[in-house]
Amino acid sequence: MNAPVPELEARAARCAARLREADDLLLTSHIDADGLTSAGVATTALERAGIAHDVAFEKQLDRSAIERYAEAGYDTVFFTDYGSGQLDVITEYDAFDPVVADHHQPADAETEYHVNPLLEGLDGGSELSGAGAAYCVARALGAEDERVDNRDLAALAVVGAVGDMQTVEGELVGANAGIVEEGVDAGVLAVGKDLAVFGTQTRALPKLLAYASDVPIPGITGDRNGALRFLDGLDADCREDGEWKTWAELTVEDRRTVVSALVQRAIRTGVDPEEVESLVGTTYTLTEEEPGTELRDASEFSTLLNATARYERADVGLAVCTGDRGEALREAHELLREHRRTLATGVNVVREVGVTRAEHVQWFHVGDRLPETVVGIVAGMAMGEDDVDAGVPVIAFANKEAADAEDVEGEAVKVSMRGTPRLVERGLDLSAVAREASRAVGGDGGGHEVAAGATVPKGREEAFVAAADAAVGDQLET
Incomplete structure (x- = not known):
């Protein structure tokens, strides 16, 4: 071997x-x-x-x-x-x-x-x-x-x-x-270059383009009617029997037509050239899974799994991983629908509680309004909001359930931190920030350079922010 x-x-x-x-x-x-x-x-x-x-x-x-x-x-x-x-x-x-x-x-x-x-x-x-x-x-x-x-x-x-x-x-x-x-x-994966947005296997084209926020394109991103007008103006077969196709159902030629038009629209509307290039990326296809399902695409598969354990059903996610395409997959789909509803709510919660800016970080606290298991995802989503600076790490707090707070004295708070690859290139390491800042307030933390988490005692959130702000400042100024 x-x-x-x-x-x-x-x-x-x-x-x-x-x-x-x-x-x-x-x-x-x-x-x-x-x-x-x-x-x-x-x-x-x-x-x-x-x-x-x-x-x-x-x-x-x-x-x-x-x-x-x-x-x-x-x-x-x-x-x-x-x-x-x-x-x-x-x-x-x-x-x-x-x-x-x-x-x-x-x-x-x-x-x-x-x-x-x-x-x-x-x-x-x-x-x-x-x-x-x-x-x-x-x-x-x-x-x-x-x-x-x-x-x-x-x-x-x-x-x-x-x-x-x-x-x-x-x-x-x-x-x-x-x-x-x-x-x-082994014949279980295929690698290719394709439109690098989430939902190519399952989302109808107008929804796919309107929800694709990694590279915002004026008049399309966040604008379903704009996405409809854009698609209707293309010389491509984007419908079948009156219904919009998914990206996976398009022919190779029609995909090229859509991508070319997206690139032209992005350039014309002033999107940064580096971001335009990232519209097309590497895709990982699970060739033994059924086309048109979440399991066919590595990114969509991972999202489906995230939706299971975050709602106390890790058993369902594991069953899907080990091949159950019956009841477990049906349960996973229902949990995914619930997950999407929660995330949509999460963005609104962030808007309502507001984001506070420190010198080198920004933060918000959702209290008991969101499950602690999704606050990290919401933090990442918040970086695309108008009132959030995508060039500054974001820290999100949510109250932990009492049964999960045994690792610190009294009530505890879950901390999730998110950065960007560009910040990591400048020296950001949120794993080190999480460890240092949490220990400074009597908690514990760790993770990765671009995403990290911690558990801290309730009431010590602002002290954590201060320690994290100083740590991030030291990293990005060196």
Whole structure:
């Protein structure tokens, strides 16, 4: 077997060996798209290897969760998409052997069974996701059986990377690119250049263009009637039996016609040339999924998964990852509809509570008006609002549920932070900001350069903002 990520081959082999030796194994993972695909990759590989295991999910891996695992009698716990940052706590317990496949910043502690790109000089924010780390272990698990190489799981690993915002200038790079190649070779992925907007498989064309906000085009973006007029003016077959087609249903020639007209409109209306170029990007198609469904496109698949666990149904997301195209997929679609309604509400909530500007950051607090599990997404969406400066990191606060606030004294607040790739290029690292600012107020945090989170005591939000503002200022001024 050729290793998908040669730098991690030895680590993955050690992890696989320990998993094969486990008598009582728990697989535990995060609840976002990367965490769900990590669990999907891991549980499928374990099942193929004949390794019995239980599965658990956590919004946040804290001491109380780790203590539960230690008391449950497992001799091995397999952590995916988290665990590295909590190794200092995990290693306090000798009740189980930890196996970790993660990509977040490791704590100052060690375990023999640890796959993380950062340990080998790879970027955990852009070169390998949690699902990618789990994929490395999955390939190692399949190494002993020539009938099972697990390369088909590359499709899920790519969904995880895309869902974790790991694309660089529109495409996956580094170790992620190596996994893409394996997926293409296995016949489960296709890579191409196409219109780089969300919803190409499922949204009717007017909605697709009106909702495409990454590159705002005057007269089309946010203007359904404008999108209708634009499409009606094209020499392209955009309807069938009176109904608007989706992008996936267009012929190659008609797609070229639409893209060319979009580019011309963008240039004519003064859109920045760099943004115009990003209208076309790399697409990742899951070739074994049905055309015209969310599962066919990596970005739409990841959004569907995000909609399951964020509403306490990680079991549904995992079932979809492992191939359930019946009841689980129907439930996922209903959760996605609910998710979209919540996000639409979220944008209005941000408008109502208002965004406060500090020197180097901006912030808002939604209190109990939105679930803490979606406030990070809403923070990202808010960066497209007129009253929000897209060139400044945004911090969002939401009250945590009492049962989830055990990691700090008293009531707690969830913090979500979002930046942009351009800010990262200037030196922004929100992971470091989250850790520094949260610890300054008695909380805990971490994440990635462009997106991070924390939990802090209620009443310490403004102190957190002050610490984060100073940290961001130091990063961007150096």
